[in-house]
Amino acid sequence: MNIAVLIKMVPDTESRLEIIDGKVKEDGFKYMVNPYDEFAVEQAVQFKEAVGGKVTLVSLFSDNTSIDTDLRKMMAIGADETIVLRQQEYSGNKPSSNARILSETVKELNADLIMCGVQGIDYYQAATGPMIAHFLGVPHVSGVTNLELSGDKLIASRQIEGGLQIVETPTPVLITCQKDMTKVRFPALKDIMMSKRKPFDNRDVGSEPGNDVQTTECSLPPARGGGVILEGEGPEEKVDRLIEKLKMEAKVL
Amino acid sequence: MDPFHNYDVFGYSLEWYLILLVWSAIALGSHFYQVGFVVRLIRLGKDDDRFNSWKQRLTEFLRDWLGQRKVVQDKVAGYAHALIFWGFLLLISDIVDLGTGGLLQAFLSNIQLDGIWNLIVDLGYAMATVGILIALYRRIIIRPAQLKGASIEGPLILLAILGIVLTAFIVEAGNMIGEETKYNTWEPIGVLFAKQMDGMDHATIASMVDISYWIHMILIGGFLIEIPQTKHSHIIGTIPNVMFQDHNPMGTMIPLQTNENNEAVKTDDLDFDNLTLGVNKFADFTWRQLSDGWACTECARCQDVCPAYKSGKTLNPMQIVLDIKDYGREHSSLLLAGDEPKESIVDRFTPDAIWACTTCYACVEACPVHIEHVPKLTDARRHLVMEAADFPEELQNLFNNLERNSNPWGFGAHTRADWAEGLDLKVGEPAEYLFFVGCAGSFDDRNKKVSRATAKLLKEAGVDFSILGEMETCNGDPARRAGNEFLFQMLAETNVDNLNSVGTLKIITACPHCFHTIGKEYEKYGGKYEVYHHSQVLNKLRQEKKLKIRDFEDKVTFHDPCYLGRIGGETEAPRGALGGDLIEMERHGTNSFCCGAGGARIWMEEDADKRVNEIRAKEASKTGADCVAVGCPFCMTMMSDGLKSIGDDKQVKDISEIMLENLEA
Numbered sequence: 022m023n024i025a026v027l028i029k030m031v032p033d034t035e036s037r038l039e040i041i042d043g044k045v046k047e048d049g050f051k052y053m054v055n056p057y058d059e060f061a062v063e064q065a066v067q068f069k070e071a072v073g074g075k076v077t078l079v080s081l082f083s084d085n086t087s088i089d090t091d092l093r094k095m096m097a098i099g100a101d102e103t104i105v106l107r108q109q110e111y112s113g114n115k116p117s118s119n120a121r122i123l124s125e126t127v128k129e130l131n132a133d134l135i136m137c138g139v140q141g142i143d144y145y146q147a148a149t150g151p152m153i154a155h156f157l158g159v160p161h162v163s164g165v166t167n168l169e170l171s172g173d174k175l176i177a178s179r180q181i182e183g184g185l186q187i188v189e190t191p192t193p194v195l196i197t198c199q200k201d202m203t204k205v206r207f208p209a210l211k212d213i214m215m216s217k218r219k220p221f222d223n224r225d226v227g228s229e230p231g232n233d234v235q236t237t238e239c240s241l242p243p244a245r246g247g248g249v250i251l252e253g254e255g256p257e258e259k260v261d262r263l264i265e266k267l268k269m270e271a272k273v274l
Numbered sequence: 275m276d277p278f279h280n281y282d283v284f285g286y287s288l289e290w291y292l293i294l295l296v297w298s299a300i301a302l303g304s305h306f307y308q309v310g311f312v313v314r315l316i317r318l319g320k321d322d323d324r325f326n327s328w329k330q331r332l333t334e335f336l337r338d339w340l341g342q343r344k345v346v347q348d349k350v351a352g353y354a355h356a357l358i359f360w361g362f363l364l365l366i367s368d369i370v371d372l373g374t375g376g377l378l379q380a381f382l383s384n385i386q387l388d389g390i391w392n393l394i395v396d397l398g399y400a401m402a403t404v405g406i407l408i409a410l411y412r413r414i415i416i417r418p419a420q421l422k423g424a425s426i427e428g429p430l431i432l433l434a435i436l437g438i439v440l441t442a443f444i445v446e447a448g449n450m451i452g453e454e455t456k457y458n459t460w461e462p463i464g465v466l467f468a469k470q471m472d473g474m475d476h477a478t479i480a481s482m483v484d485i486s487y488w489i490h491m492i493l494i495g496g497f498l499i500e501i502p503q504t505k506h507s508h509i510i511g512t513i514p515n516v517m518f519q520d521h522n523p524m525g526t527m528i529p530l531q532t533n534e535n536n537e538a539v540k541t542d543d544l545d546f547d548n549l550t551l552g553v554n555k556f557a558d559f560t561w562r563q564l565s566d567g568w569a570c571t572e573c574a575r576c577q578d579v580c581p582a583y584k585s586g587k588t589l590n591p592m593q594i595v596l597d598i599k600d601y602g603r604e605h606s607s608l609l610l611a612g613d614e615p616k617e618s619i620v621d622r623f624t625p626d627a628i629w630a631c632t633t634c635y636a637c638v639e640a641c642p643v644h645i646e647h648v649p650k651l652t653d654a655r656r657h658l659v660m661e662a663a664d665f666p667e668e669l670q671n672l673f674n675n676l677e678r679n680s681n682p683w684g685f686g687a688h689t690r691a692d693w694a695e696g697l698d699l700k701v702g703e704p705a706e707y708l709f710f711v712g713c714a715g716s717f718d719d720r721n722k723k724v725s726r727a728t729a730k731l732l733k734e735a736g737v738d739f740s741i742l743g744e745m746e747t748c749n750g751d752p753a754r755r756a757g758n759e760f761l762f763q764m765l766a767e768t769n770v771d772n773l774n775s776v777g778t779l780k781i782i783t784a785c786p787h788c789f790h791t792i793g794k795e796y797e798k799y800g801g802k803y804e805v806y807h808h809s810q811v812l813n814k815l816r817q818e819k820k821l822k823i824r825d826f827e828d829k830v831t832f833h834d835p836c837y838l839g840r841i842g843g844e845t846e847a848p849r850g851a852l853g854g855d856l857i858e859m860e861r862h863g864t865n866s867f868c869c870g871a872g873g874a875r876i877w878m879e880e881d882a883d884k885r886v887n888e889i890r891a892k893e894a895s896k897t898g899a900d901c902v903a904v905g906c907p908f909c910m911t912m913m914s915d916g917l918k919s920i921g922d923d924k925q926v927k928d929i930s931e932i933m934l935e936n937l938e939a
Contacts, residue, residue: 035679035686049688053678207670210660210760214546 022074022170024065025130027123027137027153028095029055030080030088031113034142040239052088054095057138060202064168065136066099067203072170074133076100079126081119081226083111089221096216097208103219106226113143118231120152126224128157134175135195139164147197154195161195162188166202294491298373301495308502309510312568315602318609319561324518331517339516344642348575350412352642357405358435364398367391368442369494372487392460396446399439400463406436420574427504431497438493441486443467448483451476507599511568512643518562519644523794524635525841527652530759538798541763552656552757554618556602556609559650566645567599576637576647581868581886582630589630591637591647597622598650620654620662628654629666632886633755633873634836639864652873655757669756672877676761680747680768681713682877691743693722697729700740707732707739707811708778710792712785713748714907720914721907727930728784728808734937735820737811739782745772751787756874763799766791770801784808784930786837786906787872807838809905809929813851822938825854830932831899832856833890833913834866835906848905851929853936857897867893869916871908891916894924901925903932 032038032050039046065076078100082088084107092103104126113119127135135157140147147163154161167178171189177196179186208216251266253259268274337343342359346352371378382388413421413429421428446464450457451472457465471479501509529538531549539545553559574592582589601622605615620628628651637647659665675684691701693716699709709732715725732739747768754762769792773781781803783789793805815821832848839845845863849856861867870876870886880886891913894902902917902924904910914926 033678033686035684035689037686037688051678051687207663207665207673209663210551211546212663213760214544 022068022072022134023130023132024068024074024076024134024136025127025132026058026061026065026076026078026095026100027127027135027150028058028062028078028080028092029113029138029141029143029149030082030091031055031141031143038241040241043239045239052082052085052091054091055138055141055143057140057142057198057200059095059138059205060198060200061136061138061196062095062098062100063203063205064198065134068134068170069099069101075102077130077132078103079106079123079130080104081106081108081111081123083108093216093219093221094208094213096219096221097212098206099212101219102222104222104224106224108226108228110228113141114146114236115231115233116146116148116152117233118229120149121156121229121231122226123149124153124156127153133192135159135193137195137197139197139199150195150197157193157195159193159195160190161197162190163197164199165196166199168196168198168202294373297491297495301498305498305501308499311606312502312507314610315556315606316561316564316568318557319559319564320557322560322562324521324562327521330521331519334519335517338519338642338644339512342642344640347642348573350408350416351573354405354408354412357401358409359405361398361400361402361405361439365395365402365439365442366398368395368398372442372445372490389460392458392464393462396461396463399442402435403439406432406439410436420578424572424574431500431504431506434493434497438490438497441490441493444471444486445483445490447471448479448486451479505570505572507568508571508643511565511570514562514565515569515643515645518565520646523841524638524843525633525648525790525837526794527649527754527759529798530763532798536798537800538763541760541767551660551759552658553650553653554620554657554661555614556598556605556619558619558657559598559653563646563650563653564598564602566595566647566650567597567602569643569645570595570599571643572596573642575640575642576645579636579640579865579867581632581634581636581870581889582627585870585886585889586884587626587630588624589627589651591631594623594627594647594650595645620657623651623654625658625664627651628658629878630875631873632836632868632870632875634868635841636836636865636868639840652755652757655755656759657757659757660760665757666878668878669758669874672752672756672874673758673761676748676750676753676765680765681717682748682752683713683717685717687747688744690716690746691741692716693725694729694741694743697726697733699729701743702745702776703740704777705738705740706778707737707780707782708773708776709739709741710749710781710783710785710788710805711741711746712783712788712907714911715784716746718907718911721910721928724784724907724910724928724930727928727934728782728812731812731815731821731930731934731937732782735815737815740776740778742772742776745776747772749785749788749791751791752874752877754791755872756877766796766799766801770796770799773801773803779803781805782808782811784905784907784928786835786842787908790837790842807842807844807847807905809838809848809851810844812930812933813847816851816853816933821933823853823933824936824938826852826932826936827854828901829897829899830854830856830901830903831859831894831897832862832903832905832929833859833869833894833909834862834864835904835909836866836868836872838905839866840864848903848929852903852932856903857899859893859897861893869906869909869912871906871912876908876911885916885919887912887916888920891920891922895920895922899924901927901932903927903929905929 030052033053036050069076078095082105096103106126137150151161151163162177164179165177166180169176175190175194177188251259251262253262342356345355379388382391410432443464444467446461447467450468455472457468501507531539531544533539550558576591577583580591608615631651633648635648672682675682679685679687711725714721747765750762750765781792789805789807792803816823834845867890868886869890902913904913904926910926917924
């Protein structure tokens with residue numbers, strides 16, 4: 022089975038987030054593999070281990086090479102090859118044009134199965150995957166929580182409002198993976214080291230105009246004040262203070 | 275009949291001589307064959323070059339082996355053992371004499387030394403007798419807790435060697451009685467026996483002596499055959515164990531790969547094709563780790579001090595050591611043929627036991643014969659993490675967080691210096707000292723207060739210091755003790771690069787794990803620093819009156835952190851820095867009991883009914899102190915939680931906080 026897995030590099034959730042001139046300041050970010058995409062890699066590797074084949078990772082990102090280690094770690098899980106499309110003006114907030122560029126590379130791979138996370142945890146658009154399916158002209162099943170091989174078909178489970186939907190689909194198909202689809206393994210050190218010998222292909226790509234949304238404004242949520250711990254001798258005094266605060270400050274009593 | 279007996283009634287007898295010869299050949303042959311077998315098993319282990327510093331090794335050998343330094347730390351059992359041990363050293367030459375028909379005696383008498391030799395031997399037998407009687411009393415009458423479940427082998431062997439000793443006295447005594455009784459005053463105990471026997475008829479005495487002689491010889495031969503098979507292998511096994519004891523500072527671990535200068539090979543240059551990651555096979559251990567198995571006497575001192583064992587977990591450090599020996603024996607034919615048994619070392623130890631260790635080194639400290647329990651477990655962890663990728667799930671978060679944000683909790687690395695807000699500290703600049711804050715002191719709310727207290731005291735005393743700020747990363751200890759040596763090394767290399775770039779070589783830290791790792795482990799990774807625990811610096815400032823601090827008035831007890839006290843060897847500075855009269859817990863100083871956090875245990879789940887910190891909290895509670903002083907951020911967390919869960923509202927404070935409270939304005 023020939024599987025392509027799309028990987029989005031997203032800012033580490035613990036990165037310093039600043040907004041300058043209405044724009045997110047991105048140059049201080051540390052990046053990590055989008056956690057939903059990790060499920061896709063793990064599931065793809067499990068299929069490969071079960072029926073043989075090849076797993077190719079495809080990522081679109083800027084010139085920043087600090088992400089390479091994390092991508093290699095995905096290969097340590099068991100993927101065979103990585104293609105990184107390097108784009109000068111890369112932004113994670115352009116699903117349409119990003120999907121167009123990615124789909125061109127994926128097309129070359131002739132994959133039976135294309136997998137990616139349900140959404141990126143940077144802009145939460147959940148759009149790139151289905152758009153790639155569109156550009157490739159293949160069906161897609163999104164938000165899959167469980168995926169099984171059944172002969173040359175795939176059986177996908179989707180959590181929907183109040184129930185579970187089971188979808189049977191032929192290949193080629195694009196699947197976007199929901200949280201907890203599978204448990205992502207921690208690669209052994211030997212595998213991490215061996216991954217350094219696997220092919221890692223950097224390709225320059227240009228920009229593609231797309232029908233992308235325009236961000237007009239950006240702001241940080243208001244800072245929350247810290248909690249107050251009431252001091253006092255014993256619970257009774259503390260409760261008295263609390264009542265006083267609820268009356269005087271919160272004015273709810 | 276006693277073939278050599280010089281008692282006139284008997285005379286020489288060839289067949290008895292032959293029987294003795296055959297028995298000696300069987301006993302010695304069996305003994306040496308078995309010892310050779312054990313040596314072959316131990317030699318399957320990897321190299322560990324400890325064949326150096328001979329002068330130091332000899333001194334240690336005399337002190338620890340001959341002098342029984344650690345053995346006698348347990349007063350009753352220890353001195354009983356020492357008496358038996360010294361007794362047998364003194365009397366051992368008598369075995370040669372009895373086995374050769376008095377040749378040694380005859381030779382010594384030619385050079386006028388027989389008298390003094392008789393005295394030495396007699397004294398040896400006497401000491402051994404006393405030792406054996408105490409030991410038997412302890413095993414049969416007192417039966418202390420750690421002997422519950424001990425095999426019957428112990429008392430049986432004691433009875434056997436008691437037999438060896440008593441029969442020797444009877445033979446000695448018999449030699450004095452003849453047509454004309456001549457008491458040999460060089461053998462005072464022998465004389466006591468002779469006085470009892472004198473007056474019996476000669477035939478009775480003759481048979482007593484003969485029977486005693488043969489019992490004596492049979493028991494010695496039997497003992498020789500038994501030694502290599504049981505815990506009595508320690509009689510031989512402790513010799514290499516004590517002689518080749520570890521000369522590295524306690525707690526130091528070996529790098530993944532080292533070059534010819536004994537420095538760690540950089541992570542980028544590691545030769546992964548020729549690298550065994552941790553231990554899962556018998557032959558993955560070094561010879562010295564294997565020899566531990568045959569040096570163990572099953573005295574259970576390691577078991578008694580082990581926090582994992584005492585809190586009811588699967589780990590028993592003594593069993594780990596015995597597992598090595600038993601595994602080697604049970605799979606000997608496969609192992610010696612170079613094959614792999616189906617059962618691995620990890621299977622034998624069991625993963626639960628491997629993950630239960632807090633790496634507090636109490637077992638290593640307690641062991642009288644320098645057995646190294648902890649590295650066996652951390653080596654097994656290395657295998658489980660780096661080779662098998664099979665480890666407690668919680669650790670995956672730990673590793674990810676350390677990789678991404680270089681701290682165990684995964685807080686954003688850029689927030690590392692937030693604790694210092696408003697203190698106006700130098701960041702990343704050269705200064706006389708560098709304050710290496712550590713992760714807990716940087717990110718954990720409770721411990722941030724400790725960092726602030728420490729910084730304030732240093733400023734108060736006018737110490738010129740800076741911090742690394744965002745450049746600082748975890749020292750790597752949690753990853754390393756959890757088996758992820760590679761991650762440790764990456765963190766160590768980052769820290770060394772950053773520390774060297776700032777160029778300050780004197781480092782202060784309030785975390786004993788940073789203290790140990792940066793001070794004693796980083797040299798192999800290219801970083802040579804003078805590292806001080808904050809209590810050492812604060813104590814000095816206090817003694818030099820650069821900090822004017824009143825003695826505290828509360829009732830305070832101090833919990834020694836393992837990596838400062840036992841492993842770091844520093845128990846005075848924290849007490850000096852605190853000042854005032856401490857109420858000591860029963861176990862303190864180098865005998866302190868772990869809080870349960872070490873060995874990355876603080877990042878792993880712990881069953882509610884098996885918490886190490888509650889044991890220690892109870893000990894602190896028993897002192898009646900109002901406040902528990904600590905010198906480690908992880909002890910801070912563990913002791914606070916432990917006291918809470920036993921319902922004690924004692925405060926837990928760091929040394930620096932107590933000092934700051936008592937600072938004279």
